[in-house]
Amino acid sequence: AQSVAQPEDQVNVAEGNPLTVKCTYSVSGNPYLFWYVQYPNRGLQFLLKYITGDNLVKGSYGFEAEFNKSQTSFHLKKPSALVSDSALYFCAVRDYGDYKLSFGAGTTVTVRA
């Protein structure tokens, strides 16, 4: 079984401040981890993934995420948030031997000017 928890429904930050969106996961084997962003009335847009290798992965639009195996976490970060980063963010996981994704419930990010 595989699952994802996003403990914060909402994250509010001021523009220019660092942004962190938390994610913890559970899988029986080795995890493949993903972050997606969703804008209103739109599909999911891929941001970044961790498959193997360096624990810090960099993705689109200045986002990065850190894989922490001991804490089973994969937090999304951005050093300096923009108003345009305001959206709904989903963390997802799949087990090494699987192709289907399990998503968290999502975190709404609001960046105020």
Added chain:
Amino acid sequence: DTGVSQDPRHKITKRGQNVTFRCDPISEHNRLYWYRQTLGQGPEFLTYFQNEAQLEKSRLLSDRFSAERPKGSFSTLEIQRTEQGDSAMYLCASSLGVRNTEAFFGQGTRLTVV
């Protein structure tokens, strides 16, 4: 546009009617997935195909739901005898058949059952 395409974008139907959605994946992608997303929740897996073969179906996919992918190209998702609980966003995604690749999602079909 070479992304995943879904049609229609919105569908309003009366309870008890049948509806069919279409998904056109990225052309070189041999895996295709259907997910359902309700308000305030993350997408939930429904089913997936490798080429034309339907390899896995979720328990969420009741007997009223059927999906096809003839010739391994586009896919259709049909819901028979719709119920109000079927109201959701239906998302299609596709990926290469390689383990370390990500799935790309379409913009979804929003179904409202009245």
